[in-house]
Amino acid sequence: MNKQEFLNELQSRIRILEEAEQQDILAEYAQHIDLRTAGGLSEEEAIRDFGNPEELAAEILEAYHVDPARVETPPSQPLAGVSSGLKRTAGRCRRCLGRVGGGLRSLASRIAAWWGSLGQRLRGLRRSPAPRPAADTADAEKAPSPVSRFRRIRTGAALGLRGLGRLIKALVRLAWNLLLLLIALPFVVTAVLAILSIGVLAVLLIQGYPLVGPLLCCLGLALCCIALVGLGTTLIWKRRNAAPSYEVPQGPSAPTTSQSLAPVETHSEEVSIHA
Amino acid sequence: MNAQFKKGVLELIVLESVRKRDMYGYELVAEVSKVVDVNEGTIYPLLKRLTNEHYFETYLRESSEGPPRKYYHLTAAGILYRDALETEWLHFSQQVNAFLKEHRE
Known part of the structure; x- marks a missing residue:
């Protein structure tokens, strides 16, 4: 998983938060990865140190008193198409x-x-x-x-x-x-x-x-x-x-x-x- | 080290790290990692929570390389909270130590 994939995955899991908060969190992780790679690590290694993105997202949501179990998991691609279509018809x-x-x-x-x-x-x-x-x-x-x-x-x-x-x-x-x-x-x-x-x-x-x-x-x-x-x-x-x-x-x-x-x-x- | 142990004292360590001088995220993670071997990802949510609870204030400062960095500053409420946690920790560790000592004899 490279940096962009990790950030996308993370964002899809914390989508319930306000846009500004999402960007704030993602910027912090992006900077951390940048500093780690500047220190000689590869992106993959830096991201591996974060552990499972799902658990990470759960911890972030906990910081906002959001129950991670109640947040819907990010939809797969075809479903996303359907939902966007529905949104358009709506x-x-x-x-x-x-x-x-x-x-x-x-x-x-x-x-x-x-x-x-x-x-x-x-x-x-x-x-x-x-x-x-x-x-x-x-x-x-x-x-x-x-x-x-x-x-x-x-x-x-x-x-x-x-x-x-x-x-x-x-x-x-x-x-x-x-x-x-x-x-x-x-x-x-x-x-x-x-x-x-x-x-x-x-x-x-x-x-x-x-x-x-x-x-x-x-x-x-x-x-x-x-x-x-x-x-x-x-x-x-x-x-x-x-x-x-x-x-x-x-x-x-x-x-x-x-x-x-x-x-x-x-x-x-x-x-x-x-x- | 036991993950549950770490989780409990992590807050205290983070608060103590920032008490002397303001730090940005990566710096703080490095500082905490000196004391406990912790998953780096989990410190950011903790910082976020402490900020949401007004124990930290954040501000951006330009850095010589890369984008501006977000610095964490301990607020008055944060200092009080840190002191309370320290007292709690000392009391708790004393009790656990005393208990262990008692059973060793």
Whole structure:
């Protein structure tokens, strides 16, 4: 056994220690061997004086109060390959899960954004009737006649009806979205459970149980659910992106009721644009 | 010499060796080897343990040849421990000697 082989062997047996400690110990032995060879001994002879590397490693571990019997012996070459392969797959799984997590996070942020925009729209609806009295009083000061009063009542009724319509529309939309969410929820839950069982099964598989089949089943289930949810969200997202063009024709059709309504309408339009 | 005997007194010998002046590992192994014929490999784990238990402090010092060497310095706790071990050893050896002497007669 030459110096490098001895150091490698020793390191493989004290791998449980911190990297810095390992290097410290190995440096000391390396220096000892160097000084012995400088004194005229061969590397083999110097190493022979250390005795059995296994006992030596056991003594080193004892110095750290580590029970050498509990430290796993260094794996042979093929096993090392398998374990490194497993480590690599584990890394890949972790990345994959991270990506899924990112997708879920973006989904959540989309829902939050949608919720926020809905809230703003509702607030806009509630706010839009507010400027009406100010505009109306200005109108009334200019021409306090019964005709204007009648107009004011009509205007108020029309605006109230339109507001109600919008409110109903928003409510229907909210209900529809909640329904979609409710439909999506079981799939999301199934996907999460499948991912969870993939983890459990993978651990059991590594421990040696024959669970490749169930693992693949869970993988398929998870992918299926994620794909379905993804499809659903994509469709909703598309529809939401198309929504502004749906609202545009509403604007010009509004001022057709009467001329005096025009300033009020533009005001409410402004508010809704701000919202 | 009996391995168990050696193991017991090795600590005392190592501590005593470093008491006068700081030494680096190889030097210390050579010093200890003068007294007891010991497996050189086993002294390093002992040094490590005594360092972990704060009886030794270590520091690196450049050497004229090769890489810097790690020197061992006895701490105050180490001195106390050494004294305790010495007392124990003297008491123990006295008792064993007295016992042997008693039986020889």
